[in-house]
Amino acid sequence: MTDRHKTDKDAMSDEEFIALQQEISALYKQQALERPSAAIDAAILLQAKATQASSLKNNVNTAEKSNLVQLSFWKKHRLPISSAASVMLIASVMLLNPEFKQHAVSELDDSVPVMSDVATPVQMAAPVQIAPVQTAEPATVKAPVMDATGVTSSVAAYMSESKNTPMPQARVQGFDAQIPQTNKAGVRGQMKMESAEGVSVGEALTSSSSTEPRLERTDIERNRTELDRTAPRMHVDSAEKAVMQLSELVESEDYVQAERYMITIEQRFPNIVNPQHPQYDAFKKLKQQLTSQ
Amino acid sequence: MKDLDSNNSDSNKPDSNKQSSDSAMGISDEQLMLNYQQGDTAAFEQLYSKHKGPLYRYFVRQLSQKSLAEDLYQDTWGKVINAAGNYQVTAKFTTWLYRIAHNLLIDHVRAVKPLDEAADMGDETMDNFDASINNEHAHGRPDEQLEDEQKAKLLKSCVASLPAVQKEAFLLNIELGLTAAAISDIADVTLEATKSRIRYAYQSIKQCVAAKWQGVTHD
Incomplete structure (x- = not known):
């Protein structure tokens, strides 16, 4: 049959084939043409709508995700975090570094306006000429402890010790000569007691008056006043x-x-x-x- | 053969009708598909209504089982719907649609049961058709319209008796008016082989119908 088809094909011209196509096509269209059922049509159209809706939703979500810029926690709260870190750093430095604290306090004191001490220059200008310090005596300053009678216990102790080693009179007299006459009577007793202690008043003043000279001088004057009230001043040392x-x-x-x-x-x-x-x-x-x- | 392509396009009424309808609406199949890609479901409905008949018959007339044909028909449209998001106009929509259908047919039917075996079933249907024709002829309705209807039924049985490759080429040509070149793209065969399949299909149908009609008139 194939051979016969080949011979027919070879024998059939294009015009004859076109006529054959038209004839067969006419017969083909006369027959009943099958079509899909309404259920199939509905199922396919429903699938098309559902798929399109889901794809549009996905596209919207994708677009929203692509438009959003994800911020990290540090970037989102960068201002509060940086502020807290700065405060913590400064607080740590101030707590752990005492020098910084002292500097801060001194600077703060400098910044606070205070009443000028120029009005009382006498307090700092007390001209106390100090004799050379005995090298054998300890350099530390001991605050005199006043007893009920107004005489320091250290003085009494020294007196008990000094019975065998009396204080050179020349030193005491020389010391007195250096004190101005205006203050000589008031300061003499204390100066002698101080010298008996082994530390001069001037040294005590200079050693402790670098930061609080006014306070030190006030204490000395107060002690002297108390001595005046309780007992006659001791002018002699023997x-x-x-x-x-x-x-x-x-x-x-x-x-x-x-x-x-x-x-x-x-x-x-x-x-x-x-x-x-x-x-x-x-x-x-x-x-x-x-x-x- | 050169004339076959031109004649096919010129003499094919469904294709010319389709082209006229497209031009009348001003929207091509590709544009309808793109519109559906943008979310226009009405465009898909329009596209579906245009192609549902030929595609359905493409499956039904090549497969003996109608249920299997309907399944493959729905699978084809399902693939079209799923691929709509990535659809790009690289070829005619018809070519793309029937290439999907052809591949499904190959995967689900030919890999398991060669369609050539379906020709035997066509013979069975031919026997039933002959019996019905004989019955109608026995009842005595010899007008021309009845003769055309009888020949159309003979044609249907003859189409079913074609070899699978010729049947596919014949259906694509007569249903859609596709040229030999388009059919060769869909079936993935050479152009010359496609032209030969078309010619053999038409000649075989003519001879089949003539032979069956002669047998009917003799009876």
Whole structure:
């Protein structure tokens, strides 16, 4: 049959083939043409609509995602985080570095306006000439502890020690000569006590007055005032002179001052109550004279 | 053969009708597909209504099982719908559509059961058709319209008896008016082979119809 088809094909011209096509096509269109059922049509159209809706939704979501710029946590809160970090850094430096704290305080003090001290230049200009410091004595400054009688315990202790090593008189006199006459009477007793302690007042002032000179000087003046109120000032540094001073007070019948001065002598020269003390008899006589009054 | 392409395009009424309708509406199949890609479902409905008949018959007349033909028909449109998002105009929509249908036909039918075996079933239908023709002829309705209808039924049985490759080429040509070149693109065969298949298909149908009609008139 194939061979026959080949011969027919070879024998058929194009015009004959066109006529054959038209004839077959006419017959083909006369037959009933199958079509898909309505159910199939509905299913396919529904699938088309559903797929298109889902694809459009996906496209919208994709577009929204592509338009959104994802910010990280650090970028989103960069301002609060940077501020907190700065505060933490500064606080840590101030807490861990004491020098920074001191500088900060000093700068803060400088920035605060204070009343000028120019009005009281005398406080800083107290002309106290200081004798050379004894090298054998300790350089540390001990604040004098005042007892009820106004005499420092350190002075009393020194006096007890100094019975064998009396203070050179020349040093005391030279020290007194350097004090101005205006302040000589008031400062002398304290200066002598300070010198007996082994540290001069000037050294004490210079050692501690670098930051608070005004306060130090105020303390000294206050101590001096208290000494004036409680007991007569001790102008002498030896028991002999003290007894002579006491006898002068008794002779002048200034018994109140004499009694106070007597107590001062007892505290300053505790060995004077010792019968072996050279001034024992004279002091005892004056004491009996005062107690009899 | 040169005339075959030109004659096919000129003498094919469905294709000319389709082209006239496209020009009348001003929207080509490719543009309708692009519109559907942009979300216009009405464009798809229009496209579907235009191609549903020929595509349905493409499957039904090549397969003996109607259910299988309908399944493949729906699968074809499903692939079109799913591929709409990535659709690009690289060829005519008709060529693209029937290439999908051809591949489905190859995958689901020919790989399992060669369509040539369906010719045997065509013979069975031919026997039934002959019986019905004989019955109608026995009832005595010898007018021309009845003769054309009878020849059309003979034609249908003759088409079913064609070899699978000739049947596919014949259906694509007579249903859609596709040229030999377009059919060769769809079936992935050479142009000359496609032209030969078309010619053999027409001649075989003519001879088949003539032979069957002669047998009917003799009876």
